[in-house]
Amino acid sequence: xxxxxxxxxxxxxxxxxxxxxxxxxxxAETVGAQMFYPDVALADVKTAYKEFGLPxxxxxxxxxxxxxKAVVEGKIEADGIFIASCFRCAEAAIVRNELRRYIVxxxxxxxxxxxxxxxxxSSTLLTRLEALSTIAKRRELMAREVQxxxxxxxxxxxxxxxxxxxxxxxxxxxxxxxxxxxLKSADEVIELALAESGLKMSDIEAIGTTxxxxxxxxxxxxxxxxxxxxxxxxxxxxxxxxAQKGFATVIDIGGMDNKAISVNDxxxxxxxxxxxxxxxxxxxxxxxxxxxxxxxxxxxxxxxKSDGGEGVPMNSYCxxxxxxSLVNALAAGYKREDVAAAACHSVAQQVYEQQLQEVDIKExxxxxxxxxxxxxxxxxxxxxxKTEIVVPHHSQYIGAVGAALISSGFVGKxxxxxxxxx
Amino acid sequence: xxxxxxxxxxTVTKYVFVDSPDTTPQDIAVAxxxxxxxxxxxxxxxxxxxxxxxxxVERIIDHLRSLDPYRIFVKDRGFPPGDSRRCRANLGGxxxxxxxxxxxxxxxxxxxxxLSEVDKMTPAELKRAAEKSLPVEENLDIGQLEKIFMEx
Amino acid sequence: xxxxxxxxxxxxxxxxxxxxxGHTPLGSSVSIREHIQTPGFDSPPxxxxxxxxxxxxKWAAVEVPSGVRGRMSLYGPLVEEAEAAIIIDEPDxxxxxxxxxxxxxxxxxxxxxxxxxxxxxxHPKSKEEGVTFVAQIKKFLSELPGGxx
Numbered sequence: 001x002x003x004x005x006x007x008x009x010x011x012x013x014x015x016x017x018x019x020x021x022x023x024x025x026x027x028a029e030t031v032g033a034q035m036f037y038p039d040v041a042l043a044d045v046k047t048a049y050k051e052f053g054l055p056x057x058x059x060x061x062x063x064x065x066x067x068x069k070a071v072v073e074g075k076i077e078a079d080g081i082f083i084a085s086c087f088r089c090a091e092a093a094i095v096r097n098e099l100r101r102y103i104v105x106x107x108x109x110x111x112x113x114x115x116x117x118x119x120x121x122s123s124t125l126l127t128r129l130e131a132l133s134t135i136a137k138r139r140e141l142m143a144r145e146v147q148x149x150x151x152x153x154x155x156x157x158x159x160x161x162x163x164x165x166x167x168x169x170x171x172x173x174x175x176x177x178x179x180x181x182x183l184k185s186a187d188e189v190i191e192l193a194l195a196e197s198g199l200k201m202s203d204i205e206a207i208g209t210t211x212x213x214x215x216x217x218x219x220x221x222x223x224x225x226x227x228x229x230x231x232x233x234x235x236x237x238x239x240x241x242x243a244q245k246g247f248a249t250v251i252d253i254g255g256m257d258n259k260a261i262s263v264n265d266x267x268x269x270x271x272x273x274x275x276x277x278x279x280x281x282x283x284x285x286x287x288x289x290x291x292x293x294x295x296x297x298x299x300x301x302x303x304x305k306s307d308g309g310e311g312v313p314m315n316s317y318c319x320x321x322x323x324x325s326l327v328n329a330l331a332a333g334y335k336r337e338d339v340a341a342a343a344c345h346s347v348a349q350q351v352y353e354q355q356l357q358e359v360d361i362k363e364x365x366x367x368x369x370x371x372x373x374x375x376x377x378x379x380x381x382x383x384x385x386k387t388e389i390v391v392p393h394h395s396q397y398i399g400a401v402g403a404a405l406i407s408s409g410f411v412g413k414x415x416x417x418x419x420x421x422x
Numbered sequence: 423x424x425x426x427x428x429x430x431x432x433t434v435t436k437y438v439f440v441d442s443p444d445t446t447p448q449d450i451a452v453a454x455x456x457x458x459x460x461x462x463x464x465x466x467x468x469x470x471x472x473x474x475x476x477x478x479v480e481r482i483i484d485h486l487r488s489l490d491p492y493r494i495f496v497k498d499r500g501f502p503p504g505d506s507r508r509c510r511a512n513l514g515g516x517x518x519x520x521x522x523x524x525x526x527x528x529x530x531x532x533x534x535x536x537l538s539e540v541d542k543m544t545p546a547e548l549k550r551a552a553e554k555s556l557p558v559e560e561n562l563d564i565g566q567l568e569k570i571f572m573e574x
Numbered sequence: 575x576x577x578x579x580x581x582x583x584x585x586x587x588x589x590x591x592x593x594x595x596g597h598t599p600l601g602s603s604v605s606i607r608e609h610i611q612t613p614g615f616d617s618p619p620x621x622x623x624x625x626x627x628x629x630x631x632k633w634a635a636v637e638v639p640s641g642v643r644g645r646m647s648l649y650g651p652l653v654e655e656a657e658a659a660i661i662i663d664e665p666d667x668x669x670x671x672x673x674x675x676x677x678x679x680x681x682x683x684x685x686x687x688x689x690x691x692x693x694x695x696x697h698p699k700s701k702e703e704g705v706t707f708v709a710q711i712k713k714f715l716s717e718l719p720g721g722x723x
Contacts, residue, residue: 007514117639118628498589498604500607502610529587532707554706
């Protein structure tokens with residue numbers, strides 16, 4: 001029997017005229033989801049718009065408001081909501097933001113918000129819609145709070161590959177390597193983790209993969225779970241930070257893109273992913289450490305010798321200009337620690353301006369991923385958000401931990417199958 | 423990317439709407455079928471849609487208009503009828519244009535009346551009728567507002 | 575017979591009145607039909623691709639949202655072709671092609687900028703206003719080249 005497709009309500013303005021509607025539809029189909037327009041009549045538009053109370057001029061935004069209300073009020077059923085509008089449209093950005101907030105506050109329907117332009121392709125949308133579809137389809141898997149049996153999680157990221165082995169709710173093996181060849185790096189980290197745990201591959205009862213290389217590695221390992229990093233990371237984060245109940249915000253500044261996820265009871269409610277330029281990602285900090293002649297692992301300690309480096313002119317909105325600022329700052333005689341701190345501040349600022357505006361920041365704020373080990377970055381983010389940021393243990397392994405945790409949902413079923421075969 | 427081969431090339435499609443106590447949407451569709459001569463006619467809840475060469479479509483429209491001249495409205499359409507890309511059954515909801523029609527058909531009563539009255543006018547009467555203002559509403563000028571207050 | 579741009583470009587009533595009084599209405603349907611009937615890459619529903627917002631750069635700068643530029647690629651050529659225009663103010667409940675207020679503002683501006691006969695009015699709110707509405711449109715159209723005046 002084929003699975004019922006996940007139905008995602010499309011609440012967008014401008015997608016058809018930007019030439020990207022087909023990209024949205026294709027991305028949804030790839031992840032087994034189906035986009036649909038919530039059906040509203042003219043009278044509903046007038047009433048909903050008036051009730052919502054946000055004055056807008058564009059008729060399609062009024063329609064968007066009516067469609068969102070119809071779904072939230074349960075008049076139309078949807079498993080997830082995709083809200084998107086044209087990049088650089090201020091009117092739509094306000095509506096998108098307010099609708100996202102309204103949906104999160106008044107329903108448990110997962111929502112993803114995005115701003116597109118004509119260059120937005122289905123591959124960009126894929127991870128977001130996959131996450132949306134997963135949350136809808138696998139709520140029971142996502143609800144898992146305790147790891148059971150022996151499971152492995154492999155996270156193949158753009159910069160590094162990580163492996164975690166868990167046994168009875170404890171981390172027993174870890175492996176970490178820069179990503180070179182996707183499969184080779186995965187094999188290496190698996191070997192490291194197995195050696196540390198003292199276990200054999202045959203002891204592993206379930207495997208989960210995540211990150212950019214998840215499909216390739218998942219196939220290679222015959223994984224039980226192949227899952228995008230948005231849901232996996234947020235799950236791993238609230239698990240490690242012991243924040244599985246209530247609200248939390250997860251920030252993951254990655255090597256290639258950033259994720260900001262608003263979580264409720266361990267399940268992502270709304271999230272954003274991306275960033276305009278690598279200048280707002282961990283990549284810029286790697287460049288900074290190279291320029292300063294320190295290893296990336298030492299950049300955090302170096303930056304903490306400074307008060308925050310806010311006096312150093314630094315703008316990493318674009319990685320090229322950011323690098324220029326770095327060179328200029330050093331040439332102008334600023335101290336290395338101040339430059340290191342300024343680079344951290346700049347990345348935090350970019351993430352704040354470009355992404356955190358799109359999710360509601362609710363405490364605790366948990367930072368994960370390799371960049372969470374750079375104390376200067378965590379400090380800068382904490383100052384920006386005026387909160388004490390939580391960095392859980394093993395935060396750099398977050399995707400692998402999340403994958404190991406969620407995949408343990410397959411252990412019981414697999415044990416039963418094994419028993420049945422005997 | 424998949425190649426796209428269009429259908430109905432060289433045709434036009436027109437919506438025919440009717441809002442009349444004397445003529446039903448079904449009457450319109452039946453009348454169109456009667457003289458269709460192979461032209462595609464699709465009955466709808468508001469009237470019908472006609473797809474064919476511009477000349478064929480024009481011929482049918484002229485006939486339909488003569489049945490109830492002031493209460494039949496015709497609109498040009500980019501898509502052929504029942505196109506899966508625009509069909510409610512595939513989209514989950516009505517295409518955006520549907521709501522626009524819903525809005526405009528609410529005005530049909532006024533416009534039908536206007537059409538019937540204007541049709542009886544001589545050129546001089548038409549000129550006079552057109553001179554009446556139908557102003558675009560603007561916010562009251564602050565100077566004017568002050569003047570009104572002062573007068574009161 | 576003159577080519578008359580109708581604003582809202584999706585207007586049922588203007589499409590009807592312009593052709594009823596013997597002229598050619600230019601609106602969204604003309605451009606959409608061209609997209610739908612031209613072979614190329616499949617990009618449902620409107621067969622618009624990322625190239626369309628780029629074509630729109632002729633009428634709106636790159637900093638203008640893609641949805642505005644995409645819509646302008648539909649309207650720009652029609653405005654160039656138009657010999658007259660009828661503008662109904664505040665198309666607040668015209669969706670889809672007329673669903674973006676920013677595009678609508680730019681479009682109305684372009685129509686006003688062009689040196690051509692133009693009639694601006696609003697929707698009627700009573701039967702009496704219906705008479706004025708139709709009379710103004712009929713008179714305007716009859717005075718255009720090929721009109722009956």
